[in-house]
Amino acid sequence: MSSFEPLVFSGVQPTGNLTLGNYLGAIRKFVALQDTHDCIYCVVDLHALTVNPSPKELTDGTRSIAAAFLASGIDPVKHIVFNQSRVHQHAELAWIFNCVARMGWLNRMTQFKEKAGKDRENASVGLFAYPALMAADILAYRATHVPVGDDQKQHLELTRDIAQKFNNDYSSDIAGLGLGVPMQVGDETVQGFFPLTEPLIEGPATRIMSLRDGTKKMSKSDPSDLSRINLTDTADDIAKKIRKAKTDPEPLPGGTDGFEGRPEAENLVNIYAALAETTKDAVLGDFGGQPFSVFKPALAELAVEKLSPIADEMRRLMADPGHIDSVLASGAERASVRAEKTMVDVKRIVGLSA
Numbered sequence: 001m002s003s004f005e006p007l008v009f010s011g012v013q014p015t016g017n018l019t020l021g022n023y024l025g026a027i028r029k030f031v032a033l034q035d036t037h038d039c040i041y042c043v044v045d046l047h048a049l050t051v052n053p054s055p056k057e058l059t060d061g062t063r064s065i066a067a068a069f070l071a072s073g074i075d076p077v078k079h080i081v082f083n084q085s086r087v088h089q090h091a092e093l094a095w096i097f098n099c100v101a102r103m104g105w106l107n108r109m110t111q112f113k114e115k116a117g118k119d120r121e122n123a124s125v126g127l128f129a130y131p132a133l134m135a136a137d138i139l140a141y142r143a144t145h146v147p148v149g150d151d152q153k154q155h156l157e158l159t160r161d162i163a164q165k166f167n168n169d170y171s172s173d174i175a176g177l178g179l180g181v182p183m184q185v186g187d188e189t190v191q192g193f194f195p196l197t198e199p200l201i202e203g204p205a206t207r208i209m210s211l212r213d214g215t216k217k218m219s220k221s222d223p224s225d226l227s228r229i230n231l232t233d234t235a236d237d238i239a240k241k242i243r244k245a246k247t248d249p250e251p252l253p254g255g256t257d258g259f260e261g262r263p264e265a266e267n268l269v270n271i272y273a274a275l276a277e278t279t280k281d282a283v284l285g286d287f288g289g290q291p292f293s294v295f296k297p298a299l300a301e302l303a304v305e306k307l308s309p310i311a312d313e314m315r316r317l318m319a320d321p322g323h324i325d326s327v328l329a330s331g332a333e334r335a336s337v338r339a340e341k342t343m344v345d346v347k348r349i350v351g352l353s354a
């Protein structure tokens, strides 16, 4: 290889219902990237274990995310769709990365701090080491691009740190085995084994906020179902949640500078812009000066128009779990071949095999 082959990798956890945030921030981008890139999309069931789902929740959740991928338009034949636990190389590489990553790096992870809360002593080791497994997901394929929402930015920086430290620590071994790929580091060209993966975090939907609190991220784990739109919500649920979404008494502003201090108004306009694949300015061009009693029904109609076909297709797919399982099995078989190639080289580099 004279340089890293462009490859897209991303993952979604099978915990709870997928939200509009997951769809607009990630899955819709996964679909678009298929036209230009080789793509691998993973249901990260090992990561889900860090929040202790019941066995049934985990199995059903895994199928449901796979169904959402397919219903949204991901092609599992041209690209790869699988669940993480079926490709054991992820867990194997994660252990090696646990030995590369430093406690201090992981201690800085804001998602760990949020999820562990005050009782850190009682958090699982898995929750702490979560980002090293995420790095392994990506680097098992030496993926170059990772589409995610804004909340994953810090984890992707850590993935780069792990790749860089591995490349540095083993640089002479990598070069000696002829496994290096030329990489530009400052003015120097060095031989690295892992790419410094680029996050793809752009567009209007990198951070969709809660419908109940415009300063909080829309999340599958929010206790209030009214805070989010789930991909599987019915048209009536979607309309009700948008009708009940928190707003303020003012009409919509004429331009985006009028969003100052109005996070809920901005979030709804942002959602409209993302669903319509336009900009907030264009939405305000149509709705600026209008009250929410006019804007909310228009937003509900657009959301239903975009999401109902996906929900219908997900229901159809979920009625045949055997089919979903066979898609995942075929994806895992193809992913394993690629991940094993990386692991064979990694084992030689670190000295686990001659």
Ligand code: TYM
Pocket: 009, 010, 011, 012, 013, 014, 021, 022, 023, 024, 025, 026, 027, 044, 047, 133, 134, 137, 138, 146, 147, 148, 149, 150, 151, 152, 155, 205, 206, 207, 208, 209, 217, 218, 219
């Ligand atoms: P997860 O399952 O929490 O979320 C899946 C994707 O959805 C994005 N997302 C959002 N985007 C915009 N607005 C929101 N409110 C919102 N909520 C979630 C997330 O940024 C993510 O892209 N750690 C990852 C899963 C993972 C992974 C990986 C991702 C494991 N290994 C390797 C990429 C590459 C996670 O928990 O995502």
